[in-house]
Amino acid sequence: MSLNVSVNWQRDAFCLQLAQSFPSKGVTALYGPSGCGKTSLLRIVAGLERGAMSNVSFNGVDWQNESLCVPLEKRRIGLVFQEASLLPHLDVRANLEYGWRRTKPAQRRLAPEEIYRMLALESLLQHRTDQLSGGQRQRVALGRALMTSPDLLLLDEPLAALDAVAKRQILPYLARVVRDTETPTLLVTHSTDEVLRLADHIGFMENGSVAPVVRLAEALQDPSSPLFADEGAVSVLQGQFVIEGNGGWGMFSTTSYHLHVRSSPEYMSLHSGSTAFQNHRLQIYARDVSIALTDPTQISIQNHLAAKISGLTEKDDGLVLVRLTLADGQLLMAELTSASVSRLGLILGMPVWALVKSAALLQ
Amino acid sequence: MSLNVSVNWQRDAFCLQLAQSFPSKGVTALYGPSGCGKTSLLRIVAGLERGAMSNVSFNGVDWQNESLCVPLEKRRIGLVFQEASLLPHLDVRANLEYGWRRTKPAQRRLAPEEIYRMLALESLLQHRTDQLSGGQRQRVALGRALMTSPDLLLLDEPLAALDAVAKRQILPYLARVVRDTETPTLLVTHSTDEVLRLADHIGFMENGSVAPVVRLAEALQDPSSPLFADEGAVSVLQGQFVIEGNGGWGMFSTTSYHLHVRSSPEYMSLHSGSTAFQNHRLQIYARDVSIALTDPTQISIQNHLAAKISGLTEKDDGLVLVRLTLADGQLLMAELTSASVSRLGLILGMPVWALVKSAALLQ
Amino acid sequence: MSDFFAFTPADWQAIWLTLKLCFITTLLLMLLATPLAWWLARGGSWFHTVVQSLVALPLVLPPTVLGFYLLILLGPQGWIGQTLESMGLNHLAFSFNGIVVASLIYSLPFAVQPLQDAFGRLGHRPLEVAASLGASPMDRLLTVVFPLCRGGLVTAATLSFAHTMGEFGVILMLGGSIPGETRVLSVMIYDYAEALDFQNAHRLSLLMLVFSFLILVAVYGRQRRFSLFAQRNVNS
Amino acid sequence: MSDFFAFTPADWQAIWLTLKLCFITTLLLMLLATPLAWWLARGGSWFHTVVQSLVALPLVLPPTVLGFYLLILLGPQGWIGQTLESMGLNHLAFSFNGIVVASLIYSLPFAVQPLQDAFGRLGHRPLEVAASLGASPMDRLLTVVFPLCRGGLVTAATLSFAHTMGEFGVILMLGGSIPGETRVLSVMIYDYAEALDFQNAHRLSLLMLVFSFLILVAVYGRQRRFSLFAQRNVNS
Amino acid sequence: GDATVAAASSLRPTLDRLVEAFEQSHPGDHVILVYGSSGRLTTQILHGAPFDVFMAANTEFPEQIAESQPETSVPRLYAAGQLVMWSASRDAREIGWQGLLKPEVRRIAIAQPDVAPYGQRAREALIHYGIWDQVQDKLVYGESVSQTARMALSGAADVALLAASLANQEAMQQQPYMRVDATSHLPLNQSMVVTARGQSNPVAAAFSQFVMSSQAQSILSSAGFLSARQVGQQTPAELAE
Ligand SMILES: Nc1ncnc2c1ncn2[C@@H]1O[C@H](COP(=O)(O)OP(=O)(O)OP(=O)(O)O)[C@@H](O)[C@H]1O
Ligand SMILES: Nc1ncnc2c1ncn2[C@@H]1O[C@H](COP(=O)(O)OP(=O)(O)OP(=O)(O)O)[C@@H](O)[C@H]1O
Ligand code: MOO
Ligand SMILES: [Mg+2]
Ligand SMILES: [Mg+2]
Secondary structure (H helix, E strand, O other), rough: EEEEEEEHHHHHHEEEEEEEEEEOEEEEEEOOOOOOOOOHHHHHHHOOEEEEEEEEEEEEEEEEOOOEEEEEEOOOOOEEEOOOOOOOOHHHHHHHHHHHHHHOOHHHHOOOHHHHHOOHHHHHHEEEHHHOOHHHHHHHHHHHHEEEEEEEEEEOOOOOOOHHHHHHHHHHHHHHHHOOOOOEEEEEEOOOHHHHHOOEEEEEEEEEEEEEEEEEEHHOOOOOOOEEEEEEOOEEEEEEEEEEEOOOOOEEOOOEEEEEOOHHHHHHHOOOOOEEEEEEEEEEEEEEEEOOOOOOEOOOOOOOEEEEEEEEOOOOOOEEEEEEOOOOOOEEEEEEEHHHHHHOOOOOOOOOEEEEEEEEEOO | EEEEEEEEEEEEOOEEEEEEEEEEOOEEEEOOOOOOOHHHHHHHHHOOOOOEEEEEEEOOOOEEEEOOOOOOHHOEEEEEOOOOOOOOOOHHHHHHHHHHHHOOHHOOOOOOOHHHHHOOOOOHOOEEEOOOOOHHHHHHHHHHHHHHOOOEEEOOOOOOOOOOHHHHHHHHHHHHHHOOOOOOEEEEEOOOOHHHHHOOOOEEEOOOEOOOOEHHHHHHHHHOOOOOHHHOOOEEEEEEEEEOOOOOEEEEOOOEEEEEHHHHHHHOOOOOOOOOOEEEEEEEHHHHHEOOOOOOEEEEEEEEEEEEEEEEEEOOOOOOEEEEEEEEEEEEEEEEEHHHHHHHHHOOOOEEEEEEOEEOOOO | OOOOOOOHHHHHHHHHHHHHHHHHHHHHHHHHHHHHHHHHHHHOOOOHHHHHHHHHHOOOOHHHHHHHHHHHHHHHHOOOOOHHHHHHOOOOOOOOHHHHHHHHHHHHHHHHHHHHHHHHHHHHHHHHHHHHOOOOHHHHHHHHHHHHHHHHHHHHHHHHHHHHHHHHHHHHHHOOOOOOOOHHHHHHHHHHHOOOOOHHHHHHHHHHHHHHHHHHHHHHHHHHHHHHHHHHHHHH | OOOOOOOOHHHHHHHHHHHHHHHHHHHHHHHHHHHHHHHHHHHOOOOHHHHHHHHHHHHHHOHHHHHHHHHHHHOOOHHHHHHHOOOOOOOOOHHHHHHHHHHHHHEEEEEHHHHHHHHHHHHOHHHHHHOOOOOOHHHHHHHHHHHHHHHHHHHHHHHHHOOOOOOOHHHHHHOOOOOOOOOOHHHHHHHHHHHHOOHHHHHHHHHHHHHHHHHHHHHHHHHOOOOHHHHHHHHO | OEEEEEEEHHHHHHHHHHHHHHHHHHHOOOOEEEOHHHHHHHHHHOOOOOOOOOOOOOOOOHHHHHOOOOOOOEEEEEEEEEEEEEEEOOOOOHHHHHHHHOOOOEEEEEEEEOOOOOHHHHHHHHHHOOOHHHHHHHEEOOOOOHHHHHHHOOOOOOEEEEEHHHHHHHOOOOOOOOEEOOOHHOOOOEEEEOHHHHHOOHHHHHHHHHHOHHHHHHHHHHHHOHHHHHOOOOOOHHHHH
């Protein structure tokens, strides 16, 4: 069961050509440079580009082929555009309730109050849409789409207009919404952070075509992934997380090592009550990992992990990406200068200590 | 000489109230949460909110007071809106040239070709505006504003719609444009990174008012600055930069210490030719700084700086911000867990080694 | 003054008839013009252009001449009239139904044009949004298109109403000025003027002007308030 | 067929006069209606509402009645006519200038309404953008407002042209049907029809219809091509 | 019963009085009057208008109807119009035909000769007095005599040639009129028919009878028409010869 799309669409100079199956569970990120066709692809999935030669089916139901085109309103798709497109003749509440009213009670999985709360919309309900700032508008658009409890969410850079604080506040809620309501989501985004926090799968787009969709963990194995162009390589470790004391600090453990890490307050408030979580993901930027030949003492870095060097990739910017295999076999990447590599005499197979300065709990 | 604005404007529930002088040199960032009035303020400076009770003067010339309102077209302001607002009846080239044609030849400081090149617009010139993707549109809007060689640039989150790669490519050019052409700029942004890269001064907005505009360096002294809410505290060191070899690596030096750092390729290509630069800024995230009691060897971290602890600020999230005074008196901040602080027994006045994992050259 | 406005039973009959004609015509016109304008606004073939041009053609002919052709077409000798008669119905000349049809044709361009403009300018986005929220095409029409094109609807209805009210050439020719059936106010005023009965002509003219003015002020006033609200929204 | 279209010199005179009247009226109307529509579209006071309602009022009166009032007003005894005479000019009754004025008044609502709609929907953003790029108000009008409101302008001009062409009640009364001066095609067709000279009435009607149809097709065809280009732009 | 009478607009308002008299002498009968230009009414009758009696302002149109609708009654002359000269600003009797050429007479209104009988006769009179060519530049045309009267009333036309019945109206009594010599033009004979539709309507027959009664005829002549007797009991057919 999944979303299958095949498109062959020449529009002026631009050609969108792909045959792709997207998982119909969790969040699939579409990541690619400006103008590569992300919006066009979403519009085809939504049935908004009738001119496009395309076949679309979702969970076994044909949405579009040569002979048929299920109209958008029958697809139960939540759509958030790049620019908030609020209906200007309705106030905020009426915009939000527009879809809600048109959703059969049996299909309503999300309570309006909950959506209002998670997107901080309560204080805006009485406003006219022209009284909202850009960010507020986008929040309303997001809420409005969620109100229909859609079967599929199509998000076209929904957070681009939000400020960092608002973004950080909403991200975990969005993550929870798409997870708890099990709404499969196609997310177009430019932000590696959003991908790491939200995505389960990722499809890289370039010039009108999509590389096969892969699991995020898999995509992160590739040091030259476009995801890393901005912030550098990232490793993701799987393990158990147990909260210790307050402030969100706790212990991330695998069978063979522990890391002292911290989850965000938003994360905490979402999971208040429980203290131990299985199968969590820890995100570690390669630039936050240093290497020592002996286990250093008298240093502020807390997390020291024994590892073996399993790869050394020289990049053209004078940096070396060091692949480290941890005791439990998981992969950790470290970014060092080539000067350091030669100073320390790092070679393949060498046992070293990985010093992890900081790590972020995902999921 | 500067931009003076005083506003007292009640609009429905929202009240914008400020009396502020903005420097008329370099880039002044306006930073604040969604809905705090940033766009409204820019519109007042542009003369687009006539209803607003306000006084605006620029470089000694009154733009608006009780009795007068210089129209926007006489203010020579370059304006880029949150949403690209291309003129839909003109193609990309005509949009770009619209302002250029209306600029007196004597006032043209920027050559169109240069602007096209720096914003990668060449391949878009023949397109209709409705053939552009969101990011492409915003690039055109930016270019169009620059084409008038404005006396003042007002940018309302101009890069919000650009993907990370495009953003990273354009940022240094934008920085150079505003610097080389000495175009004073008011920049509304949500992004700390943009602030650190572009801004000389910063004004924090909250709820319709602006805190006094301060130099960026000054703002960075405050560990609780809103700028740090997202990425944590940042220190900025002043010094000399000398390029050594290729890949952008070089030596950042002050009177008493050196750091091995790297500038970006975009930066390099902008400054190709020269190899030594005075008075450069180095940005170091506090989370990238570790502390050791003795100078560690056999560790990949290259930059070890002798320092003295001059401050310990416990934050409510279990982290401690350690202020370090370097040999030349400059300030460096390190973010440690309180567990590390107590494990190492850090106290005020203690001599320690600051380990700098990575640093970014600004400017 | 009270004397000035002491209307005769014939006046009252004409007033009532005029209102009936205007309301019915405007109503039917909106029902008819809306789908037509929608179709015209969304399509781009040469066929659309031809239909759009045909809609505007009634404007071009002098009203009595148009009325004459309608008489030929809708009367007992015309093929529409004959078809109706052969179906056991009445032909349309010299009847109230006939002048309704005539007014529909004559005022059609005034209903179609503003609607078409409004629909054309609406863009696809609001409709896409509403569809994604589960609104069926009819639902979108009622809850998105109409509210957002309110200006166009008001203009269309107002122009249609006013134009039907003032129109008399077509009605005179096709309707035959039959009291209680086709003798509307405009015909009556015309008749008074023809008889050099200026007192009555002035009286009824003033009535129509004042009445129409009040309607227009009410309609435009409401519309204006609404459209100012909406103005900052153009880019949202 | 060639015989059917063998126009008499009187026909040619009327054709020429009609074209002249339509072009001049449409031109003047656009010059007049544009600032008026702009003012109406941008303002929100009760005064705007009143003016907007007044503009639509000529629609409501039967044309010959309107013509009679105009005759009184513009003729040698009317205060406008007298004022003109005292300035050494001619009064406006029974002259080409007079029927131009009458057509202006009568067709004003058809020019103002579509323009006002278009201007109202334009929004502030494109104007703000153009101003920031150094365009003066007049420059913005020519390079932003007009191109973006092209649909409204075309509609306004087309409706005005067609309506002036078909209008005859006012012209008949005020113009006096003077050959070469005020006897336009519509009056001529009317006369033919009144005299039961249907051959001539058909001939001229057909001419007007075909000519107008061609104009309309040309105008709408161009406009349609343009507006389809612009359609995806509504949100950009 | 009811009957609908279509009448030339130049009969207004004389016919109103005539109908009043008819209804008084025929209690229970009712006449609905529809005025219009003779040309339009003819067209309408030819296309099935529900008129029982047609009283035209000429003799040709009733004949035309009788020709194409055989059940129509034989056209019957009921009166003749009289042409007069009238001016809102002066006594028309003092103007004289040559006076029309003076520069202070700027505009002369007549009914459209191709359409209205009064216009046709006005043209004949102007030709008869030898000034047709000279007044060409001064002529303006009304669609009907009534419109011609309004042109003169408004003062926009200095002089008008119109129907005596109109000049007798209250609105025009401010100035006296000058009767145009009946020999200067063909007579303005007016005839009527009972239409095919009116044949089965006794009220139509009664009304057409009544029009020829002496009571009705004297109403007509007092309003400014020549009664049928004054014109001579000729049939329209004879007149045409
Ligand atoms: N109406 C159109 N006609 C022709 N080409 C178009 C049209 N709309 C978009 N394009 C082109 O199609 C390509 C894909 O556009 P699309 O909007 O899907 O990009 P995108 O990946 O969403 O970009 P962004 O991240 O900037 O929003 C672009 O190169 C654009 O120039
Ligand atoms: N036309 C209006 N009428 C009344 N209030 C308005 C209007 N436009 C905006 N506001 C309010 O004014 C405040 C400031 O809006 P503004 O657009 O200046 O915010 P902003 O700082 O630019 O936000 P963002 O970062 O989301 O763009 C908001 O709270 C908004 O609700
Ligand atoms: O037929 Mo008439 O009598 O000219 O109005
Ligand atoms: Mg896009
Ligand atoms: Mg804003």
